[in-house]
Amino acid sequence: MPRAAVLALLLASATACANDIPDADWSRGLLPENITTQSDWIANLWNGAWIAALATGAVVIFLIVWACLFHRKRRAKAELPPQVRYNLPIEMLYTLVPLVMVSVFFFFTARDSRALEAMSPNPDVKVKVEAFQWSWRFTTTVNGKTLKPVVGQPVSDYLKGPQLVLPVNKKVEFDLESPDVIHSFWVPAFVFKRDVIPGIPEGNKGRRFQIDTLNKPNVYAGRCAELCGVDHSRMLFSVKLVSQAEWDQYIATQTGSAQ
């Protein structure tokens, strides 16, 4: 196939991928709408890192272009330009400036990673997420009561997949488990995803994370983000954020039918 045709095909499939997260609001540019406290931190870290990287890039490109234009070898004279080896102040500058830059990046990344990994001992809602080939089972526990699990099948419309209902303004803990291969639990509106790796024992911190939901009731798309087999692309689900009143009602109906 000619190269142009391959490129066109790639572009078309990339567009298709972006479109089948219908509920995600990509209007903020690079990131979908955020619905947790944590997603704000992640979005700020991401945007801050881009600004810092672009600024660094601009300085580097300016220096390259400046050197190319004003310090190139001119035709008339063949001697070397002034050499700056063993110039202590300049060598110190070369070492210190990158060190400061890396330290700043490290500081913000470490600070935010720490905050994101922080676990409260008493989350309001606990959700056990079982990712399997090729769907999800959500088992929610609230106030010591376990609701009827929601189990899905491979689907091509995320609204037809399993739906996880969560209350607004609450701390939610996820515990991720896989009986088969590696999957990845991804709700774009969380601006966060985590691999679901088989074989990690229950209670291990590596398979748990917590979020604080914001007051943004709506239905949000969710999917598997780790190629896990033939129906990987159909491992769709949705997250429905509901008000406290709707949540109370939901719990009542779910516990009622389980008994």
Ligand SMILES: [Cu+2]
């Ligand atoms: Cu998967």
